[in-house]
Amino acid sequence: MPRPKRPGEAQDVGAFPPAEAGITVVDWIDERTSLSPGIRWMLFRKVPKGINWAYTLGSATLFAFLAQAVTGVFLAMYYRPDAAGGAYESIRYITDDAFLGQFVRGMHKWGASVMIILIFLHMARVFFYGAYKYPRELTWIIGVVLLILTLVMGFTGYLLPFDQRAYWATIVGVNINGTGPFVGPFLSDFLRAGPEFGATTLSRFYAIHMLLVPGAIGALIGAHLYLVSKLGITAPPWLKAEPEPELLEHSEV
Amino acid sequence: MPGTFEGETVNRRRFMNLVTNGAGGVAAVAITLPVLGFAAGPIFSRVPFEWQTIGMPADFPKSTYQTRVVEIVQGIGEAGKTTAYVRARDPSIDTEPEDQYNQFVALSSRCMHLGCPVRFVAAAERFICPCHGGVYDFRGMVAGGPPVRPLDRFYTRLKDGYVQIGPRYSVNSELRRFSPRDPGEPLDGVGQYLYPARFSTSQIPQS
Ligand code: HEM
Numbered sequence: 001m002p003r004p005k006r007p008g009e010a011q012d013v014g015a016f017p018p019a020e021a022g023i024t025v026v027d028w029i030d031e032r033t034s035l036s037p038g039i040r041w042m043l044f045r046k047v048p049k050g051i052n053w054a055y056t057l058g059s060a061t062l063f064a065f066l067a068q069a070v071t072g073v074f075l076a077m078y079y080r081p082d083a084a085g086g087a088y089e090s091i092r093y094i095t096d097d098a099f100l101g102q103f104v105r106g107m108h109k110w111g112a113s114v115m116i117i118l119i120f121l122h123m124a125r126v127f128f129y130g131a132y133k134y135p136r137e138l139t140w141i142i143g144v145v146l147l148i149l150t151l152v153m154g155f156t157g158y159l160l161p162f163d164q165r166a167y168w169a170t171i172v173g174v175n176i177n178g179t180g181p182f183v184g185p186f187l188s189d190f191l192r193a194g195p196e197f198g199a200t201t202l203s204r205f206y207a208i209h210m211l212l213v214p215g216a217i218g219a220l221i222g223a224h225l226y227l228v229s230k231l232g233i234t235a236p237p238w239l240k241a242e243p244e245p246e247l248l249e250h251s252e253v
Numbered sequence: 254m255p256g257t258f259e260g261e262t263v264n265r266r267r268f269m270n271l272v273t274n275g276a277g278g279v280a281a282v283a284i285t286l287p288v289l290g291f292a293a294g295p296i297f298s299r300v301p302f303e304w305q306t307i308g309m310p311a312d313f314p315k316s317t318y319q320t321r322v323v324e325i326v327q328g329i330g331e332a333g334k335t336t337a338y339v340r341a342r343d344p345s346i347d348t349e350p351e352d353q354y355n356q357f358v359a360l361s362s363r364c365m366h367l368g369c370p371v372r373f374v375a376a377a378e379r380f381i382c383p384c385h386g387g388v389y390d391f392r393g394m395v396a397g398g399p400p401v402r403p404l405d406r407f408y409t410r411l412k413d414g415y416v417q418i419g420p421r422y423s424v425n426s427e428l429r430r431f432s433p434r435d436p437g438e439p440l441d442g443v444g445q446y447l448y449p450a451r452f453s454t455s456q457i458p459q460s
């Protein structure tokens with residue numbers, strides 16, 4: 001237990017003494033928001049002994065998502081969700097004519113696969129380390145929702161180039177979804193905005209792909225990381241707990 | 254919960270809580286319900302279909318199929334078109350009951366596995382799907398592979414000496430007519446109940 005401070009004694013400020021307030025822009029903001037304790041809580045938390053590179057897979061997934069978000073926003077500056085030919089033409093323009101267009105589109109296209117691979121590797125790490133167990137079940141459940149949403153991103157994004165492959169893959173995908181008993185046919189109508197692939201199917205997919213799902217993923221990543229910080233990270237399963245020597249003295253064994 | 258004085262059933266704090274939460278709830282519902290309805294609207298609106306003239310009766314022999322491109326969704330160019338395979342009814346093989354809508358047999362090219370476009374291979378007298386190996390015989394009945402029901406058909410009719418093509422309908426393995434279903438939804442046995450008709454389509458050809 002820390003002893004209460006006596007008058008005249010120097011305050012124990014830990015490893016990060018507060019700077020003179022109001023000198024830099026950062027201090028100016030911090031004086032008004034008190035954001036820094038939260039950031040310190042997030043970044044300078046304790047991690048167990050023996051953690052390894054596999055623990056970086058979650059952050060790798062996070063950065064893949066951020067890369068998708070940034071490149072996606074800029075692709076949206078040129079992309080047109082027009083089923084009558086404009087979508088295909090705008091993608092052709094990005095790829096062939098726009099300065100660095102092929103590069104940015106390439107980052108988004110390959111990055112999509114990278115994110116899927118990383119999210120599965122991250123999930124495998126959590127699974128094989130048993131890191132989903134109490135008290136981290138909710139972190140896992142949010143992770144499952146993130147996984148589903150990431151796959152939805154893949155499905156909705158695949159239609160956007162609107163070439164033959166995109167079109168037929170989406171027809172097949174929507175029909176797979178339609179085979180769910182009772183609700184399937186209505187879900188398909190919902191996805192297509194009607195009984196056939198129609199004029200607003202593409203804009204519907206585009207809105208889901210660029211607004212709805214990324215927003216949800218962003219919010220859930222926030223919750224996911226809050227729980228990671230709050231609960232602390234698990235030690236690798238092969239590491240034995242080392243009890244305090246004092247505790248051992250008093251135990252029966 | 255008792256109030257602060259005799260006979261009071263709801264105290265001020267509780268009342269304010271109820272009002273604030275209630276107002277917030279009403280505001281949230283007032284935003285989410287309309288947008289959800291907006292997004293789900295197309296499930297409930299019936300899409301009209303126009304009869305399209307596809308040729309003269311003499312254009313369609315009994316023994317093989319002619320291809321015709323039909324527009325099933327207006328205003329989106331190529332993406333709204335589909336291919337129909339059309340021939341004249343041949344009473345010696347077409348055993349389903351005859352009526353004014355099937356003097357010409359018009360098969361949809363949509364594979365009944367998951368919706369890829371099938372192609373009629375004249376030499377084999379078979380429809381063959383490029384995606385997962387679905388095969389249909391000359392009448393569009395499943396001959397092999399994963400498709401779950403025969404190829405869908407279009408209503409056809411004779412109008413002023415021309416052959417016209419109308420809405421699509423689905424059939425089960427006895428060629429009984431059903432309102433159009435999506436591919437992958439079997440219509441034999443319990444299938445028709447597992448995959449009910451949708452609000453957006455109807456079985457009866459309009460106009
Ligand atoms: C958008 C996708 C995701 C992002 C950005 C993300 C991010 C992270 C990060 C940065 C960590 C910190 C530890 C580490 O990197 O290993 C973490 C931990 C964790 N993640 Fe994820 N994750 C995602 C998806 C998933 C999925 C699909 C699952 C499982 C279904 C999952 C379950 C967990 C669990 C249980 C932990 C706690 C692990 C521990 O305490 O050792 N996450 N996540």
Ligand code: FES
Nearest residue numbers: 364366367382387
């Ligand atoms: S879509 Fe035709 S066999 Fe699968």
